[in-house]
Amino acid sequence: xxxxxxxxxxxxxxxxxxxxxxxxxxxxxxxxxxxxxxxxxxxxxxxxxxxxxxxxxxxxxxxxxxxxxxxxxxxxxxxxxxxxxxxxxxxxxxxxxxxxxxxx
Numbered sequence: 001x002x003x004x005x006x007x008x009x010x011x012x013x014x015x016x017x018x019x020x021x022x023x024x025x026x027x028x029x030x031x032x033x034x035x036x037x038x039x040x041x042x043x044x045x046x047x048x049x050x051x052x053x054x055x056x057x058x059x060x061x062x063x064x065x066x067x068x069x070x071x072x073x074x075x076x077x078x079x080x081x082x083x084x085x086x087x088x089x090x091x092x093x094x095x096x097x098x099x100x101x102x103x104x
Contacts, residue, residue, distance in 0.1 A: 007039040 004012075014032050017024045068077055088098040 005043065007036060007043055010036045010039055 010032060013022070014029075014036060016022045017029055017032065068074060086098060087094065090097045094101070
């Protein structure tokens with residue numbers, strides 16, 4: 001099932017109210033209208049801060065995460081995997097995270 005942005009879902013609920021497809025009283029109508037205003041404002045703020053709209057970032061991120069950018073050296077990139085001598089996150093080989101290993 002595809003995700004529907006909150007403002008779009010609220011707008012559809014308001015349309016259903018106006019079309020008589022759902023129970024309408026003044027307070028629920030005002031509540032839904034206020035909700036739509038807040039959701040659209042938040043969506044606008046998020047778009048401005050993130051620089052992309054609802055789910056637009058997915059199109060920008062698609063591709064191979066390990067693909068080298070133009071001008072990057074393969075050997076330097078591979079060497080960067082060794083930048084940290086100690087892994088913080090636990091693994092099968094070392095089940096205790098780093099903060100627990102330091103206190104032991």
